[in-house]
Amino acid sequence: MEQALYVYNTLTRKKEVFRPLHAPHVGMYVCGPTVYGDAHLGHARPAITFDIIFRFLQHIGYKVRYVRNITDVGHLEHDADEGEDKIAKKARLEQLEPMEVAQYYTNRFHEAMDALGCLPPSIEPHATGHIIEQQQLVQQILDNGFAYESNGSIYFDVEKYNKVHKYGILSGRSLENVKDASRDLAGVGEKHNQADFALWKAAQPEHIMRWPSPWSDGFPGWHCECTAMGRKYLGAHFDIHGGGMDLVFPHHECEIAQAVASQGDQMVTYWIHNNMITIEGQKMGKSLGNFITLPQFFSGDHPKLDRAYSPMTIRFFILQAHYRSTVDFSNDALQAAEKGLERLLDAWKALQSIQPTDGGSVGIDFVNTLKQQCYDAMYDDFNTPIVISHLFDATKTINSIVDKKETITPDALEALKEVFKLFAFDLLGLKAGAASVAAAGGMNDAREEAFGKVVDMLLEQRAKAKANKDWATSDMIRDNLAALGFEVKDTKDGFTWKLNK
Numbered sequence: 001m002e003q004a005l006y007v008y009n010t011l012t013r014k015k016e017v018f019r020p021l022h023a024p025h026v027g028m029y030v031c032g033p034t035v036y037g038d039a040h041l042g043h044a045r046p047a048i049t050f051d052i053i054f055r056f057l058q059h060i061g062y063k064v065r066y067v068r069n070i071t072d073v074g075h076l077e078h079d080a081d082e083g084e085d086k087i088a089k090k091a092r093l094e095q096l097e098p099m100e101v102a103q104y105y106t107n108r109f110h111e112a113m114d115a116l117g118c119l120p121p122s123i124e125p126h127a128t129g130h131i132i133e134q135q136q137l138v139q140q141i142l143d144n145g146f147a148y149e150s151n152g153s154i155y156f157d158v159e160k161y162n163k164v165h166k167y168g169i170l171s172g173r174s175l176e177n178v179k180d181a182s183r184d185l186a187g188v189g190e191k192h193n194q195a196d197f198a199l200w201k202a203a204q205p206e207h208i209m210r211w212p213s214p215w216s217d218g219f220p221g222w223h224c225e226c227t228a229m230g231r232k233y234l235g236a237h238f239d240i241h242g243g244g245m246d247l248v249f250p251h252h253e254c255e256i257a258q259a260v261a262s263q264g265d266q267m268v269t270y271w272i273h274n275n276m277i278t279i280e281g282q283k284m285g286k287s288l289g290n291f292i293t294l295p296q297f298f299s300g301d302h303p304k305l306d307r308a309y310s311p312m313t314i315r316f317f318i319l320q321a322h323y324r325s326t327v328d329f330s331n332d333a334l335q336a337a338e339k340g341l342e343r344l345l346d347a348w349k350a351l352q353s354i355q356p357t358d359g360g361s362v363g364i365d366f367v368n369t370l371k372q373q374c375y376d377a378m379y380d381d382f383n384t385p386i387v388i389s390h391l392f393d394a395t396k397t398i399n400s401i402v403d404k405k406e407t408i409t410p411d412a413l414e415a416l417k418e419v420f421k422l423f424a425f426d427l428l429g430l431k432a433g434a435a436s437v438a439a440a441g442g443m444n445d446a447r448e449e450a451f452g453k454v455v456d457m458l459l460e461q462r463a464k465a466k467a468n469k470d471w472a473t474s475d476m477i478r479d480n481l482a483a484l485g486f487e488v489k490d491t492k493d494g495f496t497w498k499l500n501k
């Protein structure tokens with residue numbers, strides 16, 4: 001922690017030095033998925049962004065409690081307060097228990113996150129498991145006079161709140177903007193004002209997800225869960241709250257209002273938001289036919305996809321852009337990312353068989369500079385594309401050493417292996433040998449290593465055949481391997497190979 005870490009704070013709209021409230025402890029809350037369908041590319045980005053932050057904060061010595069919720073109730077359709085609960089609706093259509101739907105998609109979400117190399121959070125609280133805490137939050141806001149009851153539902157009184165505090169500080173919207181932007185929902189119905197949002201909703205008779213409360217049998221408003229669970233697990237004041245930029249308004253704005261209305265001040269110091277992913281320049285949406293789930297990316301089973309892409313290709317593609325920049329998906333862009341990742345992983349593999357040279361042309365200074373450049377990028381608001389560009393520079397040097405244009409000293413070689421491993425694998429979370437779909441589709445590192453050894457063994461047989469001038473055997477081994485997609489190169493010291501699949 002000797003170097004200052006800069007993070008961009010959405011609340012202040014500038015990069016700030018990161019100073020946790022209770023160092024070395026850091027509390028980080030990230031909005032998780034609503035589990036009524038498969039995770040899509042838009043879920044991969046926050047998951048990977050905050051995985052990088054989680055990894056780096058731990059690496060520089062912080063003890064991080066990373067909380068990411070599972071929304072299994074209360075997220076109404078179109079983010080509006082009218083309409084059906086998304087999970088209950090899906091359940092009715094499929095004739096399943098709502099919790100069965102939630103569990104099924106939670107499991108699928110975990111599988112996708114695991115494939116993408118995202119570490120599990122420290123706590124993954126479910127909204128349905130925290131109904132009491134959410135009711136307590138609603139009661140505090142009612143007691144403080146910033147909410148009102150209407151037909152058994154409780155609404156947050158945005159206008160009253162705005163007179164004492166300021167509503168809109170995170171998104172930069174004024175109350176007037178908010179009113180204009182809010183959809184006119186059947187003459188506002190139970191609400192006093194368009195901008196008001198539900199804290200508790202009375203359930204209609206047919207509504208199956210419902211809990212008793214002092215106001216009605218019903219369910220909590222969507223924004224309540226993150227305020228209630230963030231406070232429960234990280235305290236009334238904690239360091240980081242994150243999510244996608246699409247959550248800034250209304251979700252996070254409403255969370256700030258709920259926190260201030262209930263406890264008198266804000267809970268969060270740093271609000272961190274990742275930017276969005278567009279698909280061929282368009283926003284992703286079910287109606288546009290460009291809604292691609294993560295399992296579809298991994299299988300290639302979608303009309304927009306030329307073929308399958310490995311989870312590590314998706315991860316690398318996302319990390320090639322800074323988390324606050326937009327990213328545009330296309331098949332070309334993903335295939336370019338796949339090639340780049342392969343180049344990096346090939347260099348890592350080549351690095352393992354390089355022989356050092358005393359007094360070599362690449363010395364320890366080269367590695368120290370590389371390491372500092374990578375650290376500088378990470379300390380500057382987690383700038384992963386800069387880290388990747390430095391790793392590509394190192395790749396060029398590694399390839400020059402392989403081609404005997406350069407040589408490397410023993411201490412530089414060891415240090416280069418360490419720095420490469422630290423940034424590519426430990427901090428960016430890439431996995432060796434995982435660029436191809438085949439490698440990702442169930443072949444783990446140990447199996448892959450065993451397969452690699454079999455190829456080495458065959459090539460040693462071929463070397464022996466060559467030494468015995470048995471050209472027929474030598475060519476046969478090379479041609480058979482080539483037919484399977486192995487590219488064999490003869491070098492001064494023997495051979496190298498790679499699988500072009």
Ligand SMILES: [Zn+2]
Pocket residue numbers: 030031032226251
């Ligand atoms: Zn949230």
